[in-house]
Amino acid sequence: MNTPSATATRFIVGKTERSHVNGLLALLNRIIEIGGTTGLEKPLSTEEFIEWFLEIDLLESSVCAIDQETGEPLGFQTASHYGDIPADWVDIGTFVKPGLHKSGIGGALFKATLAGLQGKGLIAINATIRADNTGGLADYSSRGFKDYKVLEAVPLADGTLVDRICKRYDLV
Numbered sequence: 001m002n003t004p005s006a007t008a009t010r011f012i013v014g015k016t017e018r019s020h021v022n023g024l025l026a027l028l029n030r031i032i033e034i035g036g037t038t039g040l041e042k043p044l045s046t047e048e049f050i051e052w053f054l055e056i057d058l059l060e061s062s063v064c065a066i067d068q069e070t071g072e073p074l075g076f077q078t079a080s081h082y083g084d085i086p087a088d089w090v091d092i093g094t095f096v097k098p099g100l101h102k103s104g105i106g107g108a109l110f111k112a113t114l115a116g117l118q119g120k121g122l123i124a125i126n127a128t129i130r131a132d133n134t135g136g137l138a139d140y141s142s143r144g145f146k147d148y149k150v151l152e153a154v155p156l157a158d159g160t161l162v163d164r165i166c167k168r169y170d171l172v
Helices: 018-034 046-053 105-117 134-142
Strands: 010-015 061-065 071-080 091-097 124-130 146-155 161-170
Touching: 010 046, 010 105, 018 046, 018 061, 018 071, 018 091, 061 091, 061 105, 071 105, 091 105, 124 134
Parallel strands: 091 124
Antiparallel strands: 010 061, 061 071, 071 091, 124 161, 146 161
16 A cells, blocks of 8 residues: 655555564564653563564464655554453554654554454453553554553553553444
């Protein structure tokens, strides 16, 4: 899929491959370093990234956006049976390069994820977002996710308590 973005970056979206790991790991660790938009607080190693986002048995979909000109990873999204959710649900995680939010990358990733989940007997997608991540909350709401639960006062590594908002997207 070729998609022009707000910054005129042209990207393609496809299944995440091992050849993308180093670039996606760098992107994710940069997001973690900046803080405030992910529940992840500690940079991941290559092995952890592969285990969590590429080769986990519970993974149903992993897609990424790659800059068509430079080959640089611009974002990725996974859907897996992570956490305390029903067996016919998946949990989604979306990571977009800082500075490229509202560029169309998130929407293109979500479209690819939905296509990858078709025919798998799933009924819903869960997104758990930090309450202080207003951009993430707005993004998932704009895609049709609805609030259904709040996890109150979840501690960060430094002891700060932050609520998590659980949003649901119905597939059927």
